[in-house]
Amino acid sequence: MALIVQKFGGTSVATTERIKNVAKRIARWKKRGHDVIVVPSAMSGETNRLIALAKEISASPDPRELDVIASTGEQVTIGLLSMALQELGLKAKSYTGPQVKVLTDSVFTKARILKIDDALIRKDLDAGYVVVVAGFQGADAEGNITTLGRGGSDTSAVALAAALHADECQIYTDVDGVYTTDPRIVPEARKLDAITFEEMLEMASLGSKVLQIRAVEFAGKYKVKLRVLSSFEDEGEGTLITVEEEKTMEQPIISGIASNRDGAKLTIFGVPDKPSVAYQILGPIADANIDVDMIIQNVSQEGLTDFSFTVNRSDYAKAKAILEQSAAGLGARGVTGDNKTCKVSIIGVGMHSHPGIASQMFSALGAEGINIQMISTSEIKLSVVIEEKYLELAVRILHRTFGLDKE
Amino acid sequence: MALIVQKFGGTSVATTERIKNVAKRIARWKKRGHDVIVVPSAMSGETNRLIALAKEISASPDPRELDVIASTGEQVTIGLLSMALQELGLKAKSYTGPQVKVLTDSVFTKARILKIDDALIRKDLDAGYVVVVAGFQGADAEGNITTLGRGGSDTSAVALAAALHADECQIYTDVDGVYTTDPRIVPEARKLDAITFEEMLEMASLGSKVLQIRAVEFAGKYKVKLRVLSSFEDEGEGTLITVEEEKTMEQPIISGIASNRDGAKLTIFGVPDKPSVAYQILGPIADANIDVDMIIQNVSQEGLTDFSFTVNRSDYAKAKAILEQSAAGLGARGVTGDNKTCKVSIIGVGMHSHPGIASQMFSALGAEGINIQMISTSEIKLSVVIEEKYLELAVRILHRTFGLDKE
Incomplete structure (x- = not known):
């Protein structure tokens, strides 16, 4: 039995149908006996919709208030996903970032996580709940709502995995792993079984947009085992992002x-x-x-x-x-x-x-x-x-x- | 100089244009030297949209999770309204119910307010802020998000007025006051300048849907001076809802x-x-x-x-x-x-x-x-x-x- 953090991106939860599918996938892990923490993003398009509303009011919206608004996207998803899990007969419970609490600095719209209180989550996991935590958000020391910036849900998931000493942090996305190069350019591109944090950082910063850079850095720093998987395909091991020693012996000189x-x-x-x-x-x-x-x-x-x-x-x-x-x-x-x-x-x-x-x-x-x-x-x-x-x-x-x- | 609580319903904040108009109205009160707390509802249609999403997931959604979702409607409005006030050169700051904190019982989807902590609001008012508080919501003693049920923003406004000893609680709605009867039935119906809490309760429970009954009860209990006004007309004193003694001497026997x-x-x-x-x-x-x-x-x-x-x-x-x-x-x-x-x-x-x-x-x-x-x-x-x-x-x-x- 392991503790797994699973992060699902905006396209994976874009509709209520997809949220139900995500719930089924989570249920399979839970039924195998694992403890599961889930970190969903906002339904795709939702964050853009909210920011567009703010821009209708102000050309340069106040960052504190922008975070109040933008954080609602993930709040809706955690509620819906918890309900979907309950429909499958699982115990599930949602928390916003401020509820957890995910403590951040006060740099609104691009806050950094300082500390995560694991008490509530730990208690619910022990009681058999799937715990659904809103990605992308937290609260500063004064209780102001903060967001981590675009792609911040990856960072939330990794930070939760680090704080709760999870065995693995799984990032579900619309690709089934990290490829040797962009398959749209090279049809022969192959999925990598494993890649090091350092390699992943270089891949990410150079435009292979699978994972948020900050999340990879965070995972490397706290030695969180990170895995990129497809949220639409049921099979496949994805790509494991890990420290060098854990890559297989037969590693090629060039990874991508x-x-x-x-x-x-x-x-x-x-x-x-x-x-x-x-x-x-x-x-x-x-x-x-x-x-x-x-x-x-x-x-x-x-x-x-x-x-x-x-x-x-x-x-x-x-x-x-x-x-x-x-x-x-x-x-x-x-x-x-x-x-x-x-x-x-x-x-x-x-x-x-x-x-x-x-x-x-x-x-x-x-x-x-x-x-x-x-x-x-x-x-x-x-x-x-x-x-x-x-x-x-x-x-x-x-x-x-x-x-x-x-x- | 007085302390005024102003509540704006969903139709008053239905679009960003209307939110800007509401901000202008608030600014006029602020510029006359009054302290102002504003309680907006969700943009009209938004709460229904959110509940419809939940119903797509579950025929009988978990009430705790429903509140997590439904409370986001007001959270968006407080951010947008604060921005609109800032655009007019005012200092403005938003709070969700849990942030304030508006303490409620744990009866999800129809919670009752137990206590309101006035510390944050008082501090911001003293510093010259217009304080924008999300209606309809609070948190229970464990920090779970709760909502007060349909029309709960009226109750939030009255409860804030009571907790902060406001001089008046103004409910802005799409009618300009309480009428002697339904003007669609009797064109000669007249707007009442004043009505007692008891009369208002009878009017409300009999279908004159201007104010939420619970808000009127609450106002009566805590002696909060309540006024119903139009959010679309700039002039007019609306209808004051008050205790019997404060009605004018020349009061007719029948009010409505x-x-x-x-x-x-x-x-x-x-x-x-x-x-x-x-x-x-x-x-x-x-x-x-x-x-x-x-x-x-x-x-x-x-x-x-x-x-x-x-x-x-x-x-x-x-x-x-x-x-x-x-x-x-x-x-x-x-x-x-x-x-x-x-x-x-x-x-x-x-x-x-x-x-x-x-x-x-x-x-x-x-x-x-x-x-x-x-x-x-x-x-x-x-x-x-x-x-x-x-x-x-x-x-x-x-x-x-x-x-x-x-x-």
């Missing part, structure tokens, strides 16, 4: 290929190369709340250097205008940009012990005539910026090069 | 004419007249959860009596079947019924000191050929059961007879 289409590249060239130049270029960009991803500074020639960086495509125009102003102030020769770049990455914990991986990647791309514009590396990831039109080709080539299409 | 169309009458005749006969007839009716309104037992003749009572029309068929069974057991001669009766009442605190009122009523009805089938009286009310087809005529005649059409 991630890609991100929303890139844009900016270059300021002919900048006099002084020690503070990077700060003088990037400072005004950061002040405008623009996130910079990759940064490259060329080797200086005749006291002048070129400096390139990537931003999200939606920030391109704003960043370019700022950069042009900086260029004038710095006496640079000019600014160029390209808002049609993308990023493709290979990810794998085995990578750092295999120095040949990088050249294997570059040669595979070069053989297809794909020019690499920028490169960045980490212990478990190697990313390149290329022209967006090559994205699918690059992902397919790399998927095959590193043998991910083979069992 | 109420009518109720949903009646049905049943008669069992030729029943052997024994002491326990009333119980033997009405016991099985009560056991079937059928409310009996008026009861009349004729004077016994030759050891036999006739026994009549009225029920709600929707219970007529069920009550008749039960009565026919009882008639057989009691050896009665038979059962008759009429499911097309109605009740018309005259109401006024001055009535008990004017013994001529009853005969004035009967003669007015008799002059129009309206046969009175049953009569019941109380200190401040005189009701008659008549054929339904005479309802409008009777109301108009009585309205004129007691001078209610004149200023």
Whole structure:
């Protein structure tokens, strides 16, 4: 008998019919003798509907009041799901975040969980209840309602699993696991049986939107065994996200290929190369709340250097205008940009012990005539910026090069 | 400077546009220097939508979980209304019932308020906030979310007014006050400037659906000055509901004419007249959860009596079947019924000191050929059961007879 936390996303509870199906799935686990805590999201579309109402009242709604409103979406689902479980003859009981209580800081609309009181849940589990806890929400020390930001229900589930020392935290979603790459790009993409937290973090931040990054970080920090499963298919083990040692021995060097289409590249060239130049270029960009991803500074020639960086495509125009102003102030020769770049990455914990991986990647791309514009590396990831039109080709080539299409 | 509690019903906050209008109205009171607590209902239709969702899951939803769901309607409105007040430059802050906390018993879906903690509200009022409290809801001693039942927001408002010793509790609704009778029946019906709690109770229970009965009882008990106003018209003093002494000296004897169309009458005749006969007839009716309104037992003749009572029309068929069974057991001669009766009442605190009122009523009805089938009286009310087809005529005649059409 184990203690399982099960999180169901908005599409899994989008209608009362689907909620009944989710209840049946939970009932099977309960009837096998497990203790179950369930964390549902709001019915899909509901959070957007509520935020749209708020926007009709105010262009920039007060965050405290926005949380009062937004938190009702999950509150409705917990009630409905508890009823559905009761209809199947189970004992079930719902709690909002403030009821539990899930204590957070007071940063409304993106609060962080500080502590979870396990007393009520523990008591109900002991009495045989399935406990249904609203995801995405909590209350601060003063009792104000807070929400954790988009995708926060994943974090709620992991935090509950950590607080109650659950044996596993299962995230039910509309995919049946984590894939070697996006199956829409590479039909041969395979579901991974296991992946490490670190790999998952890189996959997630690069656009494989299966799990919220913060939830993965949280799970890694508190060693919560995390599993991604399909909420629509009854069979399948999904993908286990775990610490490195628990992955099987036969682990491939590269676990997956991630890609991100929303890139844009900016270059300021002919900048006099002084020690503070990077700060003088990037400072005004950061002040405008623009996130910079990759940064490259060329080797200086005749006291002048070129400096390139990537931003999200939606920030391109704003960043370019700022950069042009900086260029004038710095006496640079000019600014160029390209808002049609993308990023493709290979990810794998085995990578750092295999120095040949990088050249294997570059040669595979070069053989297809794909020019690499920028490169960045980490212990478990190697990313390149290329022209967006090559994205699918690059992902397919790399998927095959590193043998991910083979069992 | 006064402390005012203002309650806005579902139609007053049905859209974000209307919520903005409500905010403007509140702002005018605040800017005159008053402290204001606002109690909004859910946006109209929202509570029904939520309950319909629950019914899709379960034919008889668990009341605890139903309250978790139903309470979200008001939670959305308090957030939206607070935002709308902030848009007008006011400080505003919302609280759910559990946050306040509005302590109730644990009778889910129809809980009663036991106590209201005024600390948070008092602090915010002192700091210049308009405090927006969700109506219809509270929490029991264990922290479970409870609701007060349909129309419970009126009760919430009155209870808050009592707990915070407010100078007035204003109920904004879609009528501009309490009328001498239904203006759809009598176009000359006049808005009353004042009415006593007792009169209002009789008016409400007889179908003048302006205020929830429980709220009026509560206001009477705690001496909360209650005022009914239109949420759509800016001018007008509405109707003040108050204790008898505060009504003006020139008070008419009769304050209003109420009518109720949903009646049905049943008669069992030729029943052997024994002491326990009333119980033997009405016991099985009560056991079937059928409310009996008026009861009349004729004077016994030759050891036999006739026994009549009225029920709600929707219970007529069920009550008749039960009565026919009882008639057989009691050896009665038979059962008759009429499911097309109605009740018309005259109401006024001055009535008990004017013994001529009853005969004035009967003669007015008799002059129009309206046969009175049953009569019941109380200190401040005189009701008659008549054929339904005479309802409008009777109301108009009585309205004129007691001078209610004149200023």
